[in-house]
Amino acid sequence: MQKKLFIIGNGFDIGNKLHTSFDYFSKVLARLSPDGGFIWDLYQTNKIFELDKDNKIDRTTGIWSDFENLLAKPNFESIDNIFINFDYGYRPKSDIPHYSESFKIINTALELFAQEAINQIPNLDPNEKYITKFGDNALFINFNYTSTLEDLYHINADNILHIHGALNHKPLIFGYPIGDKEDDFSPEEYTKPRMIDYEEKRKGLENLKNYFESLYKEYDTKKLGNFISDMDILEIEMIGHAYKVDFAYFDYLHKLFPEAHWILNWFSDSDRENALKFKKKFGLNAELKRLK
Incomplete structure (x- = not known):
């Protein structure tokens, strides 16, 4: 036929x-999570986002395909600051699992974002x-x-x-897709156990590794x-x-x-x-x- x-x-x-642009999604994410700023800090890159007049990231210039490709490539220096150089004198140990779990708010935001868009259709x-x-x-x-x-x-x-x-x-x-780009890499390389002296750090790092793996788009x-x-x-x-x-x-x-x-x-x-x-x-x- x-x-x-x-x-x-x-x-x-x-x-x-x-309202299905990437900009609207970023706003939904910010509404849902007090750690929204933390998440975005890990995905800031001039290759994806342009800078505004104050030299800050302009999220309105991002597009979905770029963001998905970027999911496997957060700023691991920021992650190191959390899991490797975590200062127990100022922050409770319980914050470590909380940080790794905060990534999962992306999934919740995605469903809410889609629902809000669908709610527009009757109008x-x-x-x-x-x-x-x-x-x-x-x-x-x-x-x-x-x-x-x-x-x-x-x-x-x-x-x-x-x-x-x-x-x-x-x-x-x-x-993020596998094989679409020549510079694909596995986030496991950046989440291997290191000289970590606290069990909470090891748990947080393992949770982060598991989450990155769950974002493989087959x-x-x-x-x-x-x-x-x-x-x-x-x-x-x-x-x-x-x-x-x-x-x-x-x-x-x-x-x-x-x-x-x-x-x-x-x-x-x-x-x-x-x-x-x-x-x-x-x-x-x-x-x-x-x-x-």
């Missing part, structure tokens, strides 16, 4: 006026261009955690694969294959994706449908640059279109 496949990224939700109107674009023969691979396609555009849920889960299709898959191409089995995909259109992560899925699709025509929508100049690299990386039969 011939079908058109749409790949939906976070830019699609943002274009529909949902929104669908975009006419998408109503026209989405036909009866369309299938969707949705990388978002929201139900925008189902609730705003009334797409049959059977035609949508939430490849990373959704609020009503848990678990939510969130974390690709489930089998799940994708089951969704599009027996389909004849002639065209694949990407909307709102950053073209910077999840390459294993796109490699799988290209090999499965080598003759398919790809449409790579872009919004910003950086999107266009990434789309061009994406096209070249996989040798796609693709055209680039500016999303208006």
Whole structure:
């Protein structure tokens, strides 16, 4: 059966006026955790965030794909200051497990963030261009955690694969990919037991190591294959994706449908640059279109 496949990224939700930008997530995280500042300190890098006029990190310039790639790469010097140079004269030992547990607030913030975005949908109107674009023969691979396609555009849920889960299709898959970047490394190298003289330090370090390992984002191409089995995909259109992560899925699709025509929508100049690299990386039969 011939079908058109749409790949939906976070830019699609943002274009529909949902509060799903990385900036909104950072605000949810800050609301939930008194240690929000501590968490952000561990992920500050000029490669991901720009600096404002006061030379402080401007979180509004970050994007989801960059943050996920960064999850395995916190500022380990700050971690050393907590676990190696912990000053027991001023802070109780119980603070160590508390610090390592504070990372897990990210997961809680993610669910609240998705729920708040979904709560907006009843007050929104669908975009006419998408109503026209989405036909009866369309299938969707949705990388978002929201139900925008189902609730705003009334797409049959059977035609949508939430490849990373959704609020009503848990678990939510969130974390850093393995193998997408040449400079991948294992956080275990930075959380090996050292000359630690307190059991609380060893426990805190082990909890931190376990949490980093839990953030590995494994690709489930089998799940994708089951969704599009027996389909004849002639065209694949990407909307709102950053073209910077999840390459294993796109490699799988290209090999499965080598003759398919790809449409790579872009919004910003950086999107266009990434789309061009994406096209070249996989040798796609693709055209680039500016999303208006």
